[in-house]
Each structure stands twice: as structure tokens, then as C-alpha cells.
Amino acid sequence: MNKRSISEELREIVIGSLLFLGLENVKNIPFSLDQPDDVSYGEFATNVALVVSKILKLSPRECAEKLVSYINNNKGEIISNLEIAGAGFINFFVTDKAKGIAIESVATQETKLDFLSGQTVLCEYTDPNPFKLFHIGHTVSNTVGESLSRIYEMAGAKVVRVCYQGDLGMHVATTMWGVEKMEDEIPKESATLREKVSFLGKAYAYGMKTLADKPKIKEEIQSINKHLFEGKEHEMYEKGKKWSLDYFKTVYEKLGTAFDYFIMESEVSEKGKKIVMENTPKVFEQSDGAYVYKGEKVGLHTRVFINGEGFPTYEAKELGNCERKKELVKNHDISVVVTAHEVDEYFKVVISALKEIDEDYANKLVHISHGMLRLPEGKMSSRTGNIIPAEDLIDEVKERIKDRLEKSDVVDKEKLANDIAVGAIKFSILRQAIGRDIIFDIDKSISFEGDSGPYLQYTHARIVQLLKKAEEENIKSKYINGLTEKSLERKLLIFRDVLEKTYQDMGPQHVVNYLLSLAHEFNSMYARQVIVDKNDPNSSHYVLLAQAVGSILKQGLNTLGIVAPEKM
RNA sequence: GCUCUCGUAGUUCAAUGGAUAGAAUUCAAGUUUGCGGUACUUGCGAUGCAGGUUCGAUUCCUGCCGAGAGCACCA
Numbered sequence: 273m274n275k276r277s278i279s280e281e282l283r284e285i286v287i288g289s290l291l292f293l294g295l296e297n298v299k300n301i302p303f304s305l306d307q308p309d310d311v312s313y314g315e316f317a318t319n320v321a322l323v324v325s326k327i328l329k330l331s332p333r334e335c336a337e338k339l340v341s342y343i344n345n346n347k348g349e350i351i352s353n354l355e356i357a358g359a360g361f362i363n364f365f366v367t368d369k370a371k372g373i374a375i376e377s378v379a380t381q382e383t384k385l386d387f388l389s390g391q392t393v394l395c396e397y398t399d400p401n402p403f404k405l406f407h408i409g410h411t412v413s414n415t416v417g418e419s420l421s422r423i424y425e426m427a428g429a430k431v432v433r434v435c436y437q438g439d440l441g442m443h444v445a446t447t448m449w450g451v452e453k454m455e456d457e458i459p460k461e462s463a464t465l466r467e468k469v470s471f472l473g474k475a476y477a478y479g480m481k482t483l484a485d486k487p488k489i490k491e492e493i494q495s496i497n498k499h500l501f502e503g504k505e506h507e508m509y510e511k512g513k514k515w516s517l518d519y520f521k522t523v524y525e526k527l528g529t530a531f532d533y534f535i536m537e538s539e540v541s542e543k544g545k546k547i548v549m550e551n552t553p554k555v556f557e558q559s560d561g562a563y564v565y566k567g568e569k570v571g572l573h574t575r576v577f578i579n580g581e582g583f584p585t586y587e588a589k590e591l592g593n594c595e596r597k598k599e600l601v602k603n604h605d606i607s608v609v610v611t612a613h614e615v616d617e618y619f620k621v622v623i624s625a626l627k628e629i630d631e632d633y634a635n636k637l638v639h640i641s642h643g644m645l646r647l648p649e650g651k652m653s654s655r656t657g658n659i660i661p662a663e664d665l666i667d668e669v670k671e672r673i674k675d676r677l678e679k680s681d682v683v684d685k686e687k688l689a690n691d692i693a694v695g696a697i698k699f700s701i702l703r704q705a706i707g708r709d710i711i712f713d714i715d716k717s718i719s720f721e722g723d724s725g726p727y728l729q730y731t732h733a734r735i736v737q738l739l740k741k742a743e744e745e746n747i748k749s750k751y752i753n754g755l756t757e758k759s760l761e762r763k764l765l766i767f768r769d770v771l772e773k774t775y776q777d778m779g780p781q782h783v784v785n786y787l788l789s790l791a792h793e794f795n796s797m798y799a800r801q802v803i804v805d806k807n808d809p810n811s812s813h814y815v816l817l818a819q820a821v822g823s824i825l826k827q828g829l830n831t832l833g834i835v836a837p838e839k840m
Numbered sequence: 841g842c843u844c845u846c847g848u849a850g851u852u853c854a855a856u857g858g859a860u861a862g863a864a865u866u867c868a869a870g871u872u873u874g875c876g877g878u879a880c881u882u883g884c885g886a887u888g889c890a891g892g893u894u895c896g897a898u899u900c901c902u903g904c905c906g907a908g909a910g911c912a913c914c915a
Contacts, residue, residue: 577913777856
């Protein structure tokens with residue numbers, strides 16, 4: 273069985289034609305070979321004639337004619353017909369034989385890439401802060417990071433998932449200050465995790481609000497910070513930290529993420545400070561009692577790494593974090609960090625400083641930032657208390673789909689409801705390009721009409737049930753030449769191409785769009801064509817198509833971190 | 841003020857420099873004597889403005905207008 277995709281084989285044929293015309297360095301000629309939107313343009317098309325026309329000093333159409341006359345003699349068993357169209361595009365029509373082989377392959381085998389085989393990728397994401405709520409912004413980071421992790425895995429890498437949690441710093445001290453003031457509201461041990469965690473959130477909000485009104489309490493907070501930073505005993509701190517971390521575990525489980533390592537800020541703080549001290553004055557310099565990095569020398573801005581009180585800031589801790597990662601996962605090849613894009617500028621400074629300290633590791637770093645999740649009214653801010661906890665959102669969505677599951681005979685309805693709710697939320701995050709802000713309208717994101725996670729899940733479940741029925745009726749899947757489900761079949765040929773593009777762009781939205789178009793095509797066929805029919809000899813063909821679509825939906829959803837239920 | 845990101849149907853989003861700019865939603869009109877109607881079919885509707893590069897620009901460059909984020913001891 274040939275593992276290459278049809279587009280790869282066509283690409284080779286095109287390169288052959290370029291060599292035939294006497295061109296050099298053909299591997300570096302940037303021509304495209306992809307599937308046109310319009311069915312009448314064939315299964316694949318290339319702009320190669322437009323690209324080389326200047327080199328050959330001929331018009332694009334003349335080039336196309338020369339190339340086509342060569343390719344016509346080298347069609348192999350893959351090309352049935354060729355056309356020159358438009359400005360000089362060459363359209364390829366693929367033989368039934370090649371289509372049959374490709375579709376049977378995608379229906380029965382997993383599609384894997386080998387760009388990164390043998391490599392290890394460390395991926396850090398989610399990064400919620402103990403003592404603060406796990407809100408929908410963390411859900412974005414988690415969704416993006418989990419999807420990127422799976423894309424790296426799909427590309428052949430071994431992925432190590434890491435979560436960095438900020439258990440030290442002014443936000444923690446502010447919370448502890450609030451806790452002290454709200455002493456009589458501290459939940460009992462018998463309270464639920466959510467009650468405990470939301471108390472911490474309230475304490476933080478109270479601390480922030482008071483700080484805004486009476487700036488002089490900052491000294492009190494700083495003293496708490498110092499106390500904690502020095503590792504001194506603090507009962508509520510230990511208690512609260514455990515509450516938070518236990519609570520986070522329940523959220524990760526709902527979201528479908530299993531981290532390999534957790535890194536605490538408290539364990540990288542000293543490391544970071546030490547790195548900064550050791551590299552002063554080589555990399556950092558002292559200024560107003562603080563240790564800073566002068567980013568201006570590389571077109572950035574100055575940032576404080578150790579503040580006047582002697583505490584490492586986010587920037588220094590990040591250096592310690594890198595050090596910790598090197599210890600945890602020896603010799604990893606790529607180190608991915610997923611954050612919100614509001615830290616983009618700081619991160620550039622951190623990377624620039626790291627370059628001067630450990631250039632080798634700095635070059636392995638890939639910073640991918642996602643947009644902020646905004647409510648239609650405006651920015652979501654934990655400081656005003658106007659935040660949506662991730663769990664509230666999941667519960668809200670679950671609540672609204674429960675009615676639909678009433679009639680379902682699925683055994684574990686709770687898990688199914690969770691998978692659908694989380695799928696709906698993840699879908700609404702991954703459908704757009706990573707990096708742009710997400711306008712999160714609750715009503716729209718949980719609507720199951722039209723393009724949505726549940727739509728894809730539903731189509732998958734329906735296919736699984738269809739295939740079950742086909743098996744009961746003993747209908748074997750098989751490609752039959754000459755049947756017309758052209759627009760669906762051609763889409764089945766490009767799954768590998770879509771995955772390649774997804775990896776190259778680190779763009780899960782390509783998978784989303786592809787799965788949607790595939791599901792639309794399938795549902796369209798489903799509406800007009802009986803799939804499983806033991807009296808129809810062509811049924812084998814439709815069952816094969818269903819099998820292929822089902823297989824791709826499952827793999828594609830997996831790449832997005834969305835569960836594909838077999839029954840809904 | 842400086843830096844970065846971004847302006848696409850009424851709305852929310854797509855589109856390695858390529859062919860007639862795709863979806864969804866809203867609105868209007870339809871589809872079931874059939875394996876799951878969370879479905880399917882049809883229609884209305886968009887590249888902020890002005891230049892430039894190119895055979896070809898939503899995409900690249902310049903200017904303007906508009907939005908968001910960041911700009912020294914918070915993360």
C-alpha cells in the first residue's frame with residue numbers, strides 16, 4: 273500500500289515535467305498544488321505554469337501547454353484527464369482507480385505525518401493561578417495548547433504536557449490579605465471545593481478593590497508577599513493552595529487534558545533570581561535598586577526582572593521556568609509556551625535576554641499566543657469580579673443540552689453531556705485562527721444549529737450507527753467505479769494535505785473548516801441517498817464513503833481535543 | 841506619544857499572492873410514505889479609504905481613518 277497522498281504523487285509528476293523543460297533547482301520553485309473549490313476544476317490544480325512563465329520567458333498558457341504535453345505522456349494510473357484553464361492553471365482529474373485506493377486507505381488507516389518523528393516537544397499551557405479562579409480565559413489557553421499538543425503528536429513528535437502555576441507573587445499576597453480581612457467567611461473543611469475556591473476569588477477581588485481605594489495597604493500586602501516568598505509558614509496559604517490545585521484537577525479532567533508535569537512558581541523563583549544575579553552585569557544591569565534588562569538595544573523596551581524589594585518578577589521566574597523544563601525533560605527539541613497575547617511584548621524581552629544567556633535553548637522556544645476571550649459587553653476582568661468560571665460555562669451548556677439527551681439510551685449521560693458541552697466550547701475557540709480575540713457570546717456558542725462542535729459529533733455518531741447497521745446486514749465496504757458522489761469523494765482525498773497545512777501553520781482552524789465541509793457533504797448525500805440497503809449492490813460504495821468520513825471525523829476531532837461519541 | 845496586533849455580508853468567523861472572496865447565523869421560501877430533522881435544499885447580503893509592487897492583491901509595501909493590547913518594579 274502506497275502511503276503517499278495523491279497530491280504528493282502529482283507534485284512529483286509536475287516536478288518531472290519541470291525537469292523535462294530543462295529548469296534547474298525545481299525543488300525551490302514555489303508552485304502550489306491543491307484542491308480547487310470548484311468541482312469542475314478537477315480534483316487538484318496547480319499554478320506551476322504561472323510561476324515558471326517568467327523564467328521560461330513564455331506566456332503562462334504556453335508554459336501550461338508544454339507541461340501538459342509532457343504530463344500527458346506520464347499520466348501513470350493516477351491521472352485520467354488534464355485541462356488548462358483560466359490564466360494558465362493546470363487541472364488534474366484523478367482516475368477512479370487512484371481514488372478508490374486512496375479512499376479505502378483513509379477509511380481504514382490512521383493518517384500520520386512524519387515531520388517530527390523522533391523529536392520531543394514540551395508544551396506548556398493553561399497556566400492558571402492558584403488562589404484565583406480558573407476562568408474561561410484559561411479554557412482558551414487549555415483548548416489551544418491541547419490542540420497544538422495533538423497536532424505535534426500527529427506530526428510524529430512525542431509531546432510532554434506541562435502546566436505552570438503561579439503560586440507566588442503579588443496576586444497571591446493580595447488574596448491572603450483579603451482572606452485575613454474576611455476571616456469569619458472562611459469556608460469549613462466540609463464545604464465543597466467550589467465554595468472554597470470561590471471564597472479565595474472573593475478575597476482576591478476584595479483585596480484588589482481595597483488596594484484601588486487605599487493604596488497604602490500595598491505595604492501590608494508586600495509584607496505578606498515577603499513572608500511567603502521566604503517560604504515561611506502560613507496556614508491559610510497551604511490550605512488555600514491545596515484547595516485550588518485539587519479544584520484545578522477536576523477542571524482538567526472535564527476538559528480532557530492530562531499533564532505530565534506541573535511546575536510551581538515557588539520552585540522556579542529562586543532559580544530565576546539566581547540566573548539574573550549571575551548574569552549581571554553581563555546581561556542585566558541595576559537601576560533604581562532593581563535588576564533590569566535594557567531591551568532598547570534590540571528594539572524592545574526595558575523590563576524589570578528583580579524588583580527593588582529583591583523579588584523576582586514574572587520575567588525572572590520565566591527564566592527559572594525554562595531552567596526547570598530543561599531538568600524535567602532532558603534534551604527536548606522544541607519548547608512551546610502558550611499564553612494570552614497580552615504578554616507578547618514581555619515575552620519578546622524574556623526571549624531576548626535568554627538569547628544572551630542560553631542561545632541554544634532560546635532558539636528552541638516557540639511562543640504561541642492566543643487572543644483574549646471577550647464578552648460582547650467588553651473586556652473580561654478578574655479585577656472587577658466580572659468573570660466567568662470555566663466550570664460555570666460548562667455547566668450552563670450542559671444544562672441546556674440535557675433535554676435533548678432525555679431520550680438517548682446512552683448509559684453514561686453525565687459524561688456524554690460533558691463531552692458535548694466541552695466540545696461546543698472548544699469548537700467555538702478553535703474555529704478561528706489562533707491569536708485573534710474571541711467574542712464569546714454564550715447563546716451563540718451553545719447553539720447547536722449549524723456549524724458547531726455538536727454538529728460534527730452528531731454526524732460522527734450517526735455514521736457509527738450506520739456502519740453498525742451495515743455490519744449487521746453484512747454489507748462490506750468497497751469502492752465502486754462510476755458512481756457520482758464526486759464532491760464528497762474529492763474531499764476525502766485531501767485529509768493528509770489538510771493535516772500538513774495544519775501542522776505548518778499551527779492552525780487548528782484548517783481542520784475545523786475541513787471537517788465542517790466534509791460533514792456538510794456527507795449529510796447532503798445522506799439526505800438524498802440511502803446508505804445501507806442490502807438490496808442495492810451499490811450500497812457497498814456508500815458504506816465505504818461513510819466509513820471514510822467517520823474515520824476522518826474521529827481523527828480530526830481528536831486533533832482538536834474534542835471527543836467523538838459513538839452515540840448521542 | 842511610541843511599539844505590537846487587527847479592520848471581510850446586519851452579526852460571528854474562513855480564504856500558502858490565484859480562477860466566480862467561502863461558511864454559519866439572521867431574514868425569506870421549501871424538503872420527510874427512508875438508515876438519528878442537532879439534518880437537507882434555494883435565495884438576499886461583504887474585502888475601511890487612497891496610492892504602489894505584480895500577469896494577478898483580502899493577502900505584500902506606503903499614507904490616512906478606525907479598533908484592541910502593551911509601554912519600570914503586577915502577572
